[in-house]
Amino acid sequence: MTNMFKGKLFGIMIPLIAIGFGFLAGGIIMLISGNNPITGYVALIQGIFGDIYYFGETLQRMTPLIFSGLAVAFAFRTGLLNIGVEGQLIVGWFVSVLVGIVIEAPMIIHLPLAILGGALAGALWGFVPGVLKARFQVHEVIVTIMMNYIAMHVVNHFIRNYMLESGQRTAFINDSASLSSDYLSAITDFSRLHWGFLIAIAACFLMWFILWKTKKGFELRSVGYNKHASSYAGMNVNLNIILSMSVSGAFAGVGGAMVGLGTYNYANILPGFTNLGFDGIAVALLGSSTSIGIFLSAFLFGGLKEGANNMQGQAGVAPELVEIIIALIIFFVASSYLIRWIYSRVQSKKEGK
Amino acid sequence: MEYVIEMNNIRKEFPGIVANDNITLQVKQGEIHALLGENGAGKSTLMNVLFGLYQPEKGEIKVRGKKVEVTDPNVANDLGIGMVHQHFMLVQTFTVTENIILGSEPVNKGTIDHRKAVKDVADISDRYGLKVDPNAKIEDISVGMQQRVEILKTLYRGANILIFDEPTAALTPQEIKELIQIMKNLINEGKSIILITHKLKEIMQVCDRCTVIRRGKGIGTVDVADSTENSLAEMMVGREVSFEVEKEAAKPKDNVLSIKDLHVEDARGIGVVNGLNLNVKAGEIIGVAGVDGNGQTELIEAITGLRQAKSGTINVSGKDITAFKPRKVTEAGVGHIPQDRHKHGLVLEFTVGENILLQTYYQKPYTKNGVLNYPKMYEKARELIEEYDVRTPNEKTMARSLSGGNQQKAIIAREVDRSPDLLIAAQPTRGLDVGAIEFIHRKLIEERDKGRAVLLVSLELDEVLNVSDRIAVIYEGEIVEIVNAKETDEKELGLLMAGGKKEAGEPK
Numbered sequence: 001m002t003n004m005f006k007g008k009l010f011g012i013m014i015p016l017i018a019i020g021f022g023f024l025a026g027g028i029i030m031l032i033s034g035n036n037p038i039t040g041y042v043a044l045i046q047g048i049f050g051d052i053y054y055f056g057e058t059l060q061r062m063t064p065l066i067f068s069g070l071a072v073a074f075a076f077r078t079g080l081l082n083i084g085v086e087g088q089l090i091v092g093w094f095v096s097v098l099v100g101i102v103i104e105a106p107m108i109i110h111l112p113l114a115i116l117g118g119a120l121a122g123a124l125w126g127f128v129p130g131v132l133k134a135r136f137q138v139h140e141v142i143v144t145i146m147m148n149y150i151a152m153h154v155v156n157h158f159i160r161n162y163m164l165e166s167g168q169r170t171a172f173i174n175d176s177a178s179l180s181s182d183y184l185s186a187i188t189d190f191s192r193l194h195w196g197f198l199i200a201i202a203a204c205f206l207m208w209f210i211l212w213k214t215k216k217g218f219e220l221r222s223v224g225y226n227k228h229a230s231s232y233a234g235m236n237v238n239l240n241i242i243l244s245m246s247v248s249g250a251f252a253g254v255g256g257a258m259v260g261l262g263t264y265n266y267a268n269i270l271p272g273f274t275n276l277g278f279d280g281i282a283v284a285l286l287g288s289s290t291s292i293g294i295f296l297s298a299f300l301f302g303g304l305k306e307g308a309n310n311m312q313g314q315a316g317v318a319p320e321l322v323e324i325i326i327a328l329i330i331f332f333v334a335s336s337y338l339i340r341w342i343y344s345r346v347q348s349k350k351e352g353k
Numbered sequence: 354m355e356y357v358i359e360m361n362n363i364r365k366e367f368p369g370i371v372a373n374d375n376i377t378l379q380v381k382q383g384e385i386h387a388l389l390g391e392n393g394a395g396k397s398t399l400m401n402v403l404f405g406l407y408q409p410e411k412g413e414i415k416v417r418g419k420k421v422e423v424t425d426p427n428v429a430n431d432l433g434i435g436m437v438h439q440h441f442m443l444v445q446t447f448t449v450t451e452n453i454i455l456g457s458e459p460v461n462k463g464t465i466d467h468r469k470a471v472k473d474v475a476d477i478s479d480r481y482g483l484k485v486d487p488n489a490k491i492e493d494i495s496v497g498m499q500q501r502v503e504i505l506k507t508l509y510r511g512a513n514i515l516i517f518d519e520p521t522a523a524l525t526p527q528e529i530k531e532l533i534q535i536m537k538n539l540i541n542e543g544k545s546i547i548l549i550t551h552k553l554k555e556i557m558q559v560c561d562r563c564t565v566i567r568r569g570k571g572i573g574t575v576d577v578a579d580s581t582e583n584s585l586a587e588m589m590v591g592r593e594v595s596f597e598v599e600k601e602a603a604k605p606k607d608n609v610l611s612i613k614d615l616h617v618e619d620a621r622g623i624g625v626v627n628g629l630n631l632n633v634k635a636g637e638i639i640g641v642a643g644v645d646g647n648g649q650t651e652l653i654e655a656i657t658g659l660r661q662a663k664s665g666t667i668n669v670s671g672k673d674i675t676a677f678k679p680r681k682v683t684e685a686g687v688g689h690i691p692q693d694r695h696k697h698g699l700v701l702e703f704t705v706g707e708n709i710l711l712q713t714y715y716q717k718p719y720t721k722n723g724v725l726n727y728p729k730m731y732e733k734a735r736e737l738i739e740e741y742d743v744r745t746p747n748e749k750t751m752a753r754s755l756s757g758g759n760q761q762k763a764i765i766a767r768e769v770d771r772s773p774d775l776l777i778a779a780q781p782t783r784g785l786d787v788g789a790i791e792f793i794h795r796k797l798i799e800e801r802d803k804g805r806a807v808l809l810v811s812l813e814l815d816e817v818l819n820v821s822d823r824i825a826v827i828y829e830g831e832i833v834e835i836v837n838a839k840e841t842d843e844k845e846l847g848l849l850m851a852g853g854k855k856e857a858g859e860p861k
Contacts, residue, residue, distance in 0.1 A: 213727075215720040222711070225702040232659065232689070232697040233711045234680025 015286050015293070017339050018332035019300070026325040030317060040317040047310025048303040054310065056188025059197050060263060062302030064089065066200040067255025068280025069298055070207050071248045073289035075126075075140075077211055078244035079224035080133070084144025085252040086277025087151030088125040090270065092118035092253025093260040094155040097267040100173030100260070101163070110176040115199075115257045122253015123246045125151060130245030134238035140245065148273065156269050169268035179262035194262035201295070203251065208291040210247070220244050252277060282330050301326060355418055357382045357514055357545050358403070358434075363412035365398055372398040373409070376571040378547075378564050380514070385536060385546045387556040387563040387577070389589055391786040392756055395569040396549045400516050404436050405429040416514075435507025439518040441499050445492040449485055450474045453506050477508050481538045497528035504535065515539065516547045521555060522784055525645045525812065526847075533559050551589070551786050553582040554815070565589055586787050594787050600798045603822040605634035608668075609774050609806035610656070615665035617651045617830075624663070625651045627830035633775065638797060638807040640821030640838065642814060644850050648830035649810050650692065653779050656808075657689050658682040670774045683712055688773030690764055692780040692810070698764045699752045706734030706748035709767050741766035742792070758789030765796055776800055779810045794820050814843050828852045 027037035048058050068085045075082035082088075096118035103110060129143035165171040179194040211217040222230045223240045231237045255276065260267055283301060287293025304326060308319035332339065358380040365373040372395045380386045390396045401407045403414065405423035414421055416432050423429050429436075443452050450471050459466045459473070474487040483501045491499060500520060507515055517536075521529045536546055536559055548560060556563055556577060563580065565572040565588040572588050586594040610633040617626035626648040633639045643649055654660035656667055658679040667675045674685050683689075691697035699708050710719060710730045719730050734748040743762045745755055752760060761781065768776065778797060782790040797820055801807050811817050817824055821838045826849040834849050 213724055215715050215723050215725055218707070218714055218725055222700050222703065226696075226700045228696045229698065229700050229711070231679060232657075232691060234678070234683050236678075 011288060013343075014336045014339055015288065015297070015333060017343075018286070018329050018336070021332045021339075022325050022329035025328045026321060029321065029324060033318075035315060035317050040311055040315045040321075043311045043314035043317070044304070044307040044322075046314070047307030050310070051189070052187075053189035053191050054306055056184070056191025056193040058299070058303045058306040059188075060191060060193045060302075061306055062298040063194075063196045063200045063258050063262065064255040064276045065279055065283050065298040065302055066295060067203060067251050067258060068277045069283030069287060069294040070203055070280075070291070071122075071251035071255065071277075072280045072284035073287070073294060074207055074211070074251060075244055075248035076284060076289050077224050078220045078240060079227070080130075080241065080244055080248075081141050082126065082129075082144055082245065082248045082252075083141050083281070084125060084129060084147045084151075084249070084277075085255075085280045086273050086275070087144070087148035088122035088249040088252035089256040089259075089277045090148075090151045090155055090274065091125050092122040092256030094158070094256070094267050095121035095253070096177075096257035097170060097173055097260040098163075100177030100265075101171055103177075104174060105176060107176040110174065111179070111261070114173070114177040114261055115254060118253040118257030118260070119250040120253065122256065123250040125253070126245040126247075126249020127242065130242035133245070134241045148277070152270055152273065155267070159267060159269050163267075164269075165266075169266045172265050173261060177261055178265055179258065180265060192263050194258075196258035196262035199254070199258065203254065204291040204295050207251070216243070252280070255280075282326065285330060286333055355382065356380060356415070357417055358547070359413075359415040359418075360399070360403060361413050361415070363399060363402055363414075364410045365395075365402055365407055366410055371569050373402065373566075374569045374571075375412075376566055376569075377574075378571075379574070380545055380547055381562070382545055383540055383543065384561040385540060385548055385559050387560040388547055388549045388566070389551060389553075389556060389563055389585060390566040391551060391589060391788065392758065392784075394566050394589075396566060397518065399566070400436070400518065400547070400549060403429070404434060404516065430510055430512075433511060433513035434516065435510060435512025435514070436516045437500065437503045437507060437518065437520060439520070439522060441503055443491045443499060443502060445490075447491060448487070449489050449491065449494070449502050449505075450487040452491060452502055453487075453509050457510060474505060474509065477505055481508065481535060481542060483535060495528075497524055497531065500524070500528075500532070501535070504539075513543070514545045514547070516549065518549045519551075520548070521550070521552060526814065527644065529555075553585050553787075556585065557582060567591055590787055594791065598794050598798065598819045601802075603637040603801065605637040605822070606804065607635055608632050609635050609670055610808065611668045612656075613666045613668075615652070615655060615667065616663040617648070617655045617660060618663050619651055625830050626655065626662075628665070629827075629831055631825055631832050633806040633808050635774070635806050636801060636804050637822045638801050638809055638820055639835075640817035640824045641808065641810040641827050641832075642817045642824050642846050642850060643812075643827035645812055647827050647850075649779075649827060651830075652827070653689070653692070653777055653810060656682070656777065657687060683771075683773075686774035688768035688771055688776040690761075690768050690776070690778040690781050692783070694757075694760055694764055699760060701751070701753040703752055704749045705738065705743065705745050705752050705755065705763055706731045708752045709734045709737050709748075709763055712767055712771065737766040737770055738763075740770075741796075758785045758792075761785060761789065761793065765793060769796060769800060772803075773805065775806045775808065777808045777810070780812065781809070782811075782813070782816060790816075814846060818843065818846070826850055 030037040030040045047054055049055060068089060071085045072082055096114045099114040099117040125147055129140045129147060132138040132143050133140045159170055163170040179196045181195050184193045185191060211221060219235045219240050222235060223237050227237050279301060283294055283297045286297035304322045308322040311317045312319045356379045360378040363373050363376045376399055388396050398407065402409050405425045405428050414423055421432060453474050454470045459469050471487045478485045483505060485498060485501050485505060520532060524532060539546060550556060560577045562574055563577050563585060564574040567589060612629060612631045615626055615629040616624060619625045629652065641649060651660060655662045658677050662675055666673055669685050669687055672685050674682050677685065695701060710733065713719060719726055731748050738745060738748055741762050743766060744759045781793050797807055797809065809820055818838060824836050824838050824841060825832045826834045826846060828850060
């Protein structure tokens, strides 16, 4: 019994310790580069909580991160590494905006339709590597990485040639497809916070429900842990692989829809990857692929990125430091073995005394 | 008489448990000394103390009468203690020689002296009759050969006292025979051996003396010559154990399983089941005896739908299931205790309860409208845990943390509770201790008496002889003979398994 408790506690301790180490190392870097870490971190925290506008922007930033984190985690639970969340998010963004522009309908139909469009596009982008993996044993990491480039360039092609409105972007979507909220914007001092944040919370609940409460989720997890035992028990392993990649892609696609329908209300030619999808890998890793963990780590990363602006303005610390801290946190999570080792050393010393 | 190894009053604690409580082990020069105990009794802990992986809380270790502190495995090495691990520690893509010299490479002017290494390895191999090719790659040689490489490794490092940790667990009967010969050669060359095992027959065959431990406590040391399998088992388990499986004569009825002219290919496309015919009737246990690799695995996979048969038919209770997928086979009334419980039998990261429901989770009342009913699932799991005596803290414990015997009981609970017409048990007692083996054999016979057909596939001849009513001998993918279990013995079966009577014609 004590062992189990220890194990669970440890699951929470490792991300927390990793975050601590990340900030500690970040502070040392600030010292070396001639900044005062205390001023820097105070500015960072003020940049997240110090103003209701910053806080609204933080929630807005974390919305797509929640979705990309869920997408990575969902596939991971089935034993698959979906590196293609970036591409799935891009096509989801584009298709949802497309639906938002070309269709005219009352909001109650139009908005769900636009989100669904994003979900289907993302699902298709996950379905392809899923089928290739299940049918021909092509490794999903390779396929999804390539699908990312295909997504970006295909979307850019369509926008450039058929939908270019002004400069680098499409027209605005119809209001009936927009997630923007005057109310949420007003209570956060006119930030870009939109209804998508609530949808993201619902999505966290949805993933938890699918994986842990449904028959399909049982099969997906079983396949993820042990393919052989799953097929022995009569589960269709290949079908579950395809399904898992598709659902994962759908989560990512809806994440893209949140950006397209909520934050910007348009799509634009992408000069490079948005990184929202890639950050999902970090979010899922830090959140140990659990819904609640993903929500919290999306908040952390969203907040860090938002707070970086203020850190530069107030304390003169380069905003790239935040990227370094995030990278260090991930490094420490990934090297949880090291943390375990240090922890056990400290424990045994305590016992010795 | 001087002892080469003395471990006196060893005590080793782990948080919450005492793994070794006042155990004494004394090994004489030139003997094979058995260390006997059930799974989890503390055998491995004791050996790891000797090998320097653990430090004991109390007690002393003497090597050749001199008190020593074995602080790490290098010290053990220097003292001439070598360990042949149960799970081999070999680099698959290296050659035999490269593996053996790894860590103590002979160096000549800064480069590895390969020629000398190969010669040294070949010399040691010859001297002890190991017959290992020094230049073969590990991935190309059999499990038995890999084990000999492990033995060579210890000898190359100058070991005089060899610890064998469950050495026969992964070996075929033929390889076991050869290993026993090798051990005798080692003794003749002046080595001493500690054999960790829970197989009584092996102890009777090769060992001189035997130290028994039970639940971390030393029970005593006996001369094997003065002991019987029964007396050793009693010491190990702490109560009387019967090896004779008690059962009444079978009352076979109609055919449940009938296989006609079955052909199955393995993953490489080579025919491994070649025109196999077999019938199993309700109310009887048919044991399939054969040397490993004669098509047993593929036969089971074909019946259970995990592998597609090339041709032929498989009938269960009048239904042609040849082309069925696993789930449909299960639903047609087939229960399957798989031979590899970690690979096929369990999802180790799932709870015991989830594993018990692994074949039925999708049925009512466990699933309704696609949503699982966990309270109902765990209620059922609790019932079966109770009924099948699965020792687990509760139904929500990870399957991984259970002992092998209890994991197997969970699988048996799952498969038997569905009351399948045909129960396939593949190596159901592999790696289990006496108590668990007894339980499983009793369950199989109970199922038979309830009128089910049981197909038992095992590499342990004793098991096949004791539990089966009739024995089908498989050789190169065919059933070459079916004999009555009461009217045969190991010798006859051994001959048949080696293909000795293949020309005798069709099975009866």
